[in-house]
Amino acid sequence: KKSFRVVVLPGDGIGPEVVGEAVRVLEVISAASQDVEIKLEPHDFGGCAIDSTGEPLPPSTLKACQEADAILMGSIGGPKWGVNSKVRPEQGLLALRKALGLYANIRPANFASDSLLANSPLKPSVAEGVNIIVVRELIGGVYFGARQELGAGTDADTAWDTMIYSVPEVQRITRVAGQIALQANPPLPIHSIDKANVLASSRLWRKVVTETLQAEYPQLALDHHFVDSASMFIVASPKKLNGVILTENLFGDILSDESSVIPGSLGLLPSASLAGAPSVADATSPDFKPTAGLYEPIHGSAPDIAGRGIANPVGTILSAAMLLRYSLGLEKYAQAIEGAVRKALDTKTTGGFELRTADLGGSVSTKELGDKIVEIL
Amino acid sequence: KKSFRVVVLPGDGIGPEVVGEAVRVLEVISAASQDVEIKLEPHDFGGCAIDSTGEPLPPSTLKACQEADAILMGSIGGPKWGVNSKVRPEQGLLALRKALGLYANIRPANFASDSLLANSPLKPSVAEGVNIIVVRELIGGVYFGARQELGAGTDADTAWDTMIYSVPEVQRITRVAGQIALQANPPLPIHSIDKANVLASSRLWRKVVTETLQAEYPQLALDHHFVDSASMFIVASPKKLNGVILTENLFGDILSDESSVIPGSLGLLPSASLAGAPSVADATSPDFKPTAGLYEPIHGSAPDIAGRGIANPVGTILSAAMLLRYSLGLEKYAQAIEGAVRKALDTKTTGGFELRTADLGGSVSTKELGDKIVEIL
Numbered sequence: 023k024k025s026f027r028v029v030v031l032p033g034d035g036i037g038p039e040v041v042g043e044a045v046r047v048l049e050v051i052s053a054a055s056q057d058v059e060i061k062l063e064p065h066d067f068g069g070c071a072i073d074s075t076g077e078p079l080p081p082s083t084l085k086a087c088q089e090a091d092a093i094l095m096g097s098i099g100g101p102k103w104g105v106n107s108k109v110r111p112e113q114g115l116l117a118l119r120k121a122l123g124l125y126a127n128i129r130p131a132n133f134a135s136d137s138l139l140a141n142s143p144l145k146p147s148v149a150e151g152v153n154i155i156v157v158r159e160l161i162g163g164v165y166f167g168a169r170q171e172l173g174a175g176t177d178a179d180t181a182w183d184t185m186i187y188s189v190p191e192v193q194r195i196t197r198v199a200g201q202i203a204l205q206a207n208p209p210l211p212i213h214s215i216d217k218a219n220v221l222a223s224s225r226l227w228r229k230v231v232t233e234t235l236q237a238e239y240p241q242l243a244l245d246h247h248f249v250d251s252a253s254m255f256i257v258a259s260p261k262k263l264n265g266v267i268l269t270e271n272l273f274g275d276i277l278s279d280e281s282s283v284i285p286g287s288l289g290l291l292p293s294a295s296l297a298g299a300p301s302v303a304d305a306t307s308p309d310f311k312p313t314a315g316l317y318e319p320i321h322g323s324a325p326d327i328a329g330r331g332i333a334n335p336v337g338t339i340l341s342a343a344m345l346l347r348y349s350l351g352l353e354k355y356a357q358a359i360e361g362a363v364r365k366a367l368d369t370k371t372t373g374g375f376e377l378r379t380a381d382l383g384g385s386v387s388t389k390e391l392g393d394k395i396v397e398i399l
Numbered sequence: 400k401k402s403f404r405v406v407v408l409p410g411d412g413i414g415p416e417v418v419g420e421a422v423r424v425l426e427v428i429s430a431a432s433q434d435v436e437i438k439l440e441p442h443d444f445g446g447c448a449i450d451s452t453g454e455p456l457p458p459s460t461l462k463a464c465q466e467a468d469a470i471l472m473g474s475i476g477g478p479k480w481g482v483n484s485k486v487r488p489e490q491g492l493l494a495l496r497k498a499l500g501l502y503a504n505i506r507p508a509n510f511a512s513d514s515l516l517a518n519s520p521l522k523p524s525v526a527e528g529v530n531i532i533v534v535r536e537l538i539g540g541v542y543f544g545a546r547q548e549l550g551a552g553t554d555a556d557t558a559w560d561t562m563i564y565s566v567p568e569v570q571r572i573t574r575v576a577g578q579i580a581l582q583a584n585p586p587l588p589i590h591s592i593d594k595a596n597v598l599a600s601s602r603l604w605r606k607v608v609t610e611t612l613q614a615e616y617p618q619l620a621l622d623h624h625f626v627d628s629a630s631m632f633i634v635a636s637p638k639k640l641n642g643v644i645l646t647e648n649l650f651g652d653i654l655s656d657e658s659s660v661i662p663g664s665l666g667l668l669p670s671a672s673l674a675g676a677p678s679v680a681d682a683t684s685p686d687f688k689p690t691a692g693l694y695e696p697i698h699g700s701a702p703d704i705a706g707r708g709i710a711n712p713v714g715t716i717l718s719a720a721m722l723l724r725y726s727l728g729l730e731k732y733a734q735a736i737e738g739a740v741r742k743a744l745d746t747k748t749t750g751g752f753e754l755r756t757a758d759l760g761g762s763v764s765t766k767e768l769g770d771k772i773v774e775i776l
């Protein structure tokens with residue numbers, strides 16, 4: 023039996039509640055599997071770590087993450103550690119991404135279940151059939167370039183940040199997008215987003231994306247959109263961007279959040295942040311090596327509903343499925359979880375259990391939904 | 400009779416067609432008015448200027464714009480002068496904005512007529528009642544900071560741009576937002592958008608916006624959102640952002656385009672780019688001074704339908720209304736135009752003429768719609 027080590031970072035707010043259900047799902051898989059064993063190891067991270075140690079990413083947590091095969095996170099942050107605090111939970115997240123080299127953020131924005139279409143703010147005719155995967159560069163660009171705070175420099179009246187990209191940084195994220203596009207059958211088109219009519223870093227981006235795909239993935243369709251135009255398409259005709267949206271850190275932050283409201287509840291959507299191209303080999307093959315990755319639902323810590331047991335655990339459970347797929351090479355278990363989630367959410371008329379947590383207008387609890395998914399599995 | 404000089408830049412693609420109708424509207428106003436005369440003066444700008452002079456903003460056009468009281472523009476650009484050309488129409492637009500100091504871009508995203516709600520990609524319940532005005536800083540930030548192209552620097556492998564803001568730049572755009580908010584009755588709330596959890600320039604932004612409004616517009620409600628979160632709200636619950644969205648150049652580029660699809664057709668929406676706070680005094684008052692400004696519809700040059708006489712002229716006609724309001728102090732004529740547009744678009748059951756150009760699923764021509772608006776006026 024192969025053994026994998028997964029660090030669990032429950033975090034703040036509803037984090038521990040939703041992570042609790044995803045952990046149960048992983049335990050069920052681990053217990054049932056003939057091939058693999060998944061060892062789960064919880065650590066403090068985010069606001070709760072600030073409270074207990076003074077820093078959002080304590081050295082012991084960082085060390086555990088560095089040694090782990092993959093990381094499952096809940097959510098971090100809350101009003102207690104707001105924008106004006108000196109030490110903030112997000113700093114821990116940015117530091118963790120950088121320390122582990124998690125350069126590839128992958129966020130699918132598609133319907134966990136078609137029965138949820140009615141929850142989209144978009145008209146059914148616009149939202150139906152949307153199938154977008156955002157691949158965002160996560161440790162470059164204006165997030166990590168040199169910057170100067172107001173009052174800190176010689177020109178005391180200004181503040182600045184640097185949006186910077188190197189050729190290898192763009193090459194490696196392009197390869198991840200290429201690989202994700204190829205995993206689908208038929209392969210997905212790639213929509214690269216930039217602001218090349220204004221920015222030098224975007225001109226580099228467009229050039230490197232084009233050359234890398236032409237040389238290494240010539241079979242993939244590629245087009246380019248300006249970020250302003252893409253932000254319109256995502257609302258007005260999102261299906262035109264079906265496929266892989268490939269973009270830099272800041273644009274990806276904005277566009278992935280924008281696309282994530284199409285499915286109707288943020289509570290449904292998972293994300294992965296990888297330190298390399300996703301595994302294609304199966305966990306049981308002799309040459310298999312796990313890809314380090316951090317997996318988290320896209321929603322925040324929702325302090326307003328924390329502790330009430332009503333948060334939607336689906337985003338975190340689907341994040342656990344992505345963890346099995348991309349880090350641990352366990353595609354079949356990933357699909358099993360996704361199938362179970364779909365069955366729990368599908369309407370009764372289509373053979374599902376039609377369970378609805380509060381975010382979807384229902385009254386099913388976090389635990390009831392988790393129970394049902396575990397039961398189906 | 401006061402006389403105003405308005406430079407007209409028809410531009411490329413459908414630009415000349417839509418500008419033609421707005422010019423007729425301004426001529427009608429000029430002829431009918433007892434108080435003012437509007438002198439219109441066409442100039443080459445954009446792709447057509449590249450073709451005739453080699454540059455998008457020829458010196459004669461720039462000079463005319465500098466001497467004018469206001470500028471009305473159509474649209475520029477097209478495949479002929481694409482991203483890979485050395486000289487591009489957008490360069491002229493950026494240069495013109497900078498040369499005239501047009502730091503305040505104002506883009507209302509509200510319904511020209513409620514009868515068009517059905518055209519929104521959002522559900523009627525989500526789109527109804529949306530009333531957002533985006534105030535975007537237009538000549539600062541990453542658009543105009545220092546930058547380095549790939550291959551140009553000592554580190555040949557990278558390219559970068561600088562997102563930079565100074566305190567006075569943020570103060571002046573904040574005052575414009577404050578003034579726009581105060582012009583409404585009751586005054587509008589201000590939603591300032593930044594990425595202060597990551598960027599130094601955003602922390603400056605948030606601080607200066609907060610202090611300026613507290614000191615000079617204490618009666619206005621103010622809140623702050625991160626740009627990723629705002630991009631979700633605009634789709635999921637845009638009414639939560641009703642009021643004035645105040646933001647920096649790049650975020651404003653993205654969010655104003657995103658919000659502009661809510662009303663269902665880009666063809667409907669106007670924009671203003673001002674070199675100062677909008678006029679409040681009436682044109683006829685002795686101390687009146689026009690505010691320099693460039694007015695243009697938000698849509699592009701739409702080369703695919705250019706020359707066919709089917710483009711929607713409403714965005715440009717409403718831009719002319721904004722020109723009268725913000726640059727020339729002619730609020731009553733601005734309202735007359737807006738009323739005429741509404742009547743032309745309103746459904747027959749609500750007493751309108753229900754004219755629909757192709758973008759709204761109809762077959763009314765550019766000229767027919769212009770004719771009707773002129774006739775109503």
Ligand SMILES: CC(C)[C@H](C(=O)O)[C@@H](O)C(=O)O
Pocket residue numbers: 112115116275596597627
């Ligand atoms: C918390 C914040 C720094 C972070 C980001 O902007 O990357 C978040 O918005 C995200 O997308 O994961």
Ligand SMILES: CC(C)[C@H](C(=O)O)[C@@H](O)C(=O)O
Pocket residue numbers: 219220250489492493652
């Ligand atoms: C053409 C381009 C440079 C311009 C911008 O990004 O400012 C356009 O998108 C706009 O918003 O007016």
